[in-house]
Amino acid sequence: MAQLDRQIIIILDFGSQYSELIARRIRETQVYSEVISYRTTVEQLQEINPKGIILSGGPNSVYDAGAPHCDRRIWDLGIPILGVCYGMQLMVQQLGGEVTRAERGEYGKASLLIDDPTDLLTNVEDATTMWMSHGDSCTLLPSGFEILAHTENTPCAAIADHEKKLYGVQFHPEVVHSVGGQALIRNFVYHICDCEPTWTTAAFVEQAVREVRGKVGDKRVLLALSGGVDSSTLAFLMHKAIGDRLTCMFIDQGFMRKHEPERLLKLFQEQFHIPVEYVNARDRFLAAIAGVSDPEEKRRRIGHEFIRVFEEESRRLGPFDYLAQGTLYPDVIESADTNVDPKTGERVAVKIKSHHNVGGLPKDLRFKLVEPLRKLFKDEVRKVGRSIGLPEEIVQRHPFPGPGLAIRILGEVTAEKLDILRDADLIVRQEINRQGMYGHLWQAFAVLLPIRSVGVMGDQRTYAYPIVLRFVKSEDGMTADWARVPYDLLETISTRIVNEVPGVNRVVYDVTSKPPGTIEWE
Structure with a gap:
C-alpha cells in the first residue's frame, strides 16, 4: 500500500457503507487515512505502522455465523483503537464482554448524554445529537472499561479503557447527522493518537x-x-x-x-x-x-x-x-x-x-x-x-461519468436518444447557471427513460419520452441528498424542454437521496 505520509490512521473495514466517510473525516483534520480489509494481520499492520486504528461498522451481528472478525492480537499492539458500532461490539466481545440483541433497536438521531467529558469526549457538548443504527447492544463491558456516555435506549453508547487507549462508540460520528462527531474524531486523531496536521x-x-x-x-x-x-x-x-x-x-x-x-x-x-x-x-x-x-x-x-x-x-x-x-x-x-x-x-x-x-x-x-x-x-x-x-x-465542474450520456440514457442507446438528451441537458445547465445555482449543487443533470407516455401538445396527441431531472447536494459523492430547488426553476426547465426538445412531452423530478438510490441512474 502506497503511503503518502508517515502519519496514518487505518480503518479496518467490516462492510460499512460509511467506512470511506470515516477516512474522509480524518483527512479533514489534515491527517492521512486509508480503508483496508478487516482481514489485515497484525504483522501487516506493524509494517504500515499506523498512529491509530478504527474498526468500522458493518451489517452483521458479532454472533452471526461467519461474522467478520479481526486479528485478536491487535488489542495488544499498544496502538490506540476506536471501534464504531459493529467495531465497538466486536471489541467488547473479543475482550471478554457481552453483546446481546437489544429489546429495541436504535436508528436515527439520538441525544448523547455524557458521563465522562474528558479524553475522547473533550469539547463534545452534553446532549448533542449523534446518529444511531444498531440492533445489538453491549450489556457487559470487558475488564478495565468504563462508560463515557449513554442515550435513552443505549446504556453503553461510548466506552473506554483509558490505560490501553481502547475506545468504542455505538453511534456513527462520521456522518453529517452526528453534530458532535467531528469533535470526537479530532480528539481521537490529535489527543489520543498524537497526530499532527501534515496531510496537506x-x-x-x-x-x-x-x-x-x-x-x-x-x-x-x-x-x-x-x-x-x-x-x-x-x-x-x-x-x-x-x-x-x-x-x-x-x-x-x-x-x-x-x-x-x-x-x-x-x-x-x-x-x-x-x-x-x-x-x-x-x-x-x-x-x-x-x-x-x-x-x-x-x-x-x-x-x-x-x-x-x-x-x-x-x-x-x-x-x-x-x-x-x-x-x-x-x-x-x-x-x-x-x-x-x-x-x-x-x-x-x-x-x-x-x-x-x-x-x-x-x-x-x-x-x-x-x-x-x-x-x-x-x-x-x-x-x-x-x-x-x-x-x-x-x-467547480460537476462530476460527469466516464461513460457519459450513455448511462444517463436508460436501456439501449441510439443516436436519436443522444440528440434528445444533449438538448435537454443543455437547457438544464443554462437555467442552473442563469439562476446562480450551479455552485450550490453537487450535480444537476437530465436522464432519459426508455418509456413513452401520452401527452397533448397543440391539440394533438403525443407519445414521447419523459426526462428526469436529477439535482443533488453532497460533500463527497459517497452520500447525497436531493436538492430543494425553487419551483420556478423547475417550471422554467420543464417548459423549455417540452417546447424546445422534439421527442419529449413530460419532465419529472427525482426526490431520492443516496442511499437508498445512487446519484446516477445507471
Whole structure:
C-alpha cells in the first residue's frame, strides 16, 4: 500500500457503507487515512505502522455465523483503537464482554448524554445529537472499561479503557447527522493518537510528483483526457511531473454533452498550452453498445473500447509505456467486489457498480497504469487542482461519468436518444447557471427513460419520452441528498424542454437521496 505520509490512521473495514466517510473525516483534520480489509494481520499492520486504528461498522451481528472478525492480537499492539458500532461490539466481545440483541433497536438521531467529558469526549457538548443504527447492544463491558456516555435506549453508547487507549462508540460520528462527531474524531486523531496536521495539499502534490517521476522514469505517458476536474487535475499534475513526455488524448466517444468537445480542445491547447490529440470515435463507440440495455454491460464495453482506442492510437503516436488515469478513491471503493470471502464464503460488502476506469480494464492491458489521484476524494482533487493553477471553471465542474450520456440514457442507446438528451441537458445547465445555482449543487443533470407516455401538445396527441431531472447536494459523492430547488426553476426547465426538445412531452423530478438510490441512474 502506497503511503503518502508517515502519519496514518487505518480503518479496518467490516462492510460499512460509511467506512470511506470515516477516512474522509480524518483527512479533514489534515491527517492521512486509508480503508483496508478487516482481514489485515497484525504483522501487516506493524509494517504500515499506523498512529491509530478504527474498526468500522458493518451489517452483521458479532454472533452471526461467519461474522467478520479481526486479528485478536491487535488489542495488544499498544496502538490506540476506536471501534464504531459493529467495531465497538466486536471489541467488547473479543475482550471478554457481552453483546446481546437489544429489546429495541436504535436508528436515527439520538441525544448523547455524557458521563465522562474528558479524553475522547473533550469539547463534545452534553446532549448533542449523534446518529444511531444498531440492533445489538453491549450489556457487559470487558475488564478495565468504563462508560463515557449513554442515550435513552443505549446504556453503553461510548466506552473506554483509558490505560490501553481502547475506545468504542455505538453511534456513527462520521456522518453529517452526528453534530458532535467531528469533535470526537479530532480528539481521537490529535489527543489520543498524537497526530499532527501534515496531510496537506502541498504535501500531496510534492509527493505525488516525486512518485510519478520515480515510477515513470524517462518513459512516455498517455493520458485519457475528458475535461472534468479529475482528468484535468491529473493532466496538470502529470505535466508538472514529466513535461512533454506526457501526451493527452481526448477520445470523443460521442457521449459528451453538447459543445463540450470543442470547448475542451480550445481550453487546453490555446489557454493551457498543453497539446491534446483529438480522436473522433463516435461511430465506433455507438456500435460497441448497440442493442445493449444492461448498465454494467454498457460500462464494461465502453471501458473496454476506451482501452482499445488508446492502444491503437498510441501505436500511431509512438510507443507509450504508461496510461495515466484519474481514478479516485470512491471509484475504487464502489467498484470493489469484496462481498464474499473466498475462504469462508461470508458476505461483507457489496459492489455498487463498476466504474469505467477501474471496472472495464481488460486482462491483456498493454499499458502500465499510473493513478496518482487514486487515494483522493473529489473535494481533495479540487483542492489539488486549485493549488496547481487549474481554472475555477474546471475546478467547480460537476462530476460527469466516464461513460457519459450513455448511462444517463436508460436501456439501449441510439443516436436519436443522444440528440434528445444533449438538448435537454443543455437547457438544464443554462437555467442552473442563469439562476446562480450551479455552485450550490453537487450535480444537476437530465436522464432519459426508455418509456413513452401520452401527452397533448397543440391539440394533438403525443407519445414521447419523459426526462428526469436529477439535482443533488453532497460533500463527497459517497452520500447525497436531493436538492430543494425553487419551483420556478423547475417550471422554467420543464417548459423549455417540452417546447424546445422534439421527442419529449413530460419532465419529472427525482426526490431520492443516496442511499437508498445512487446519484446516477445507471
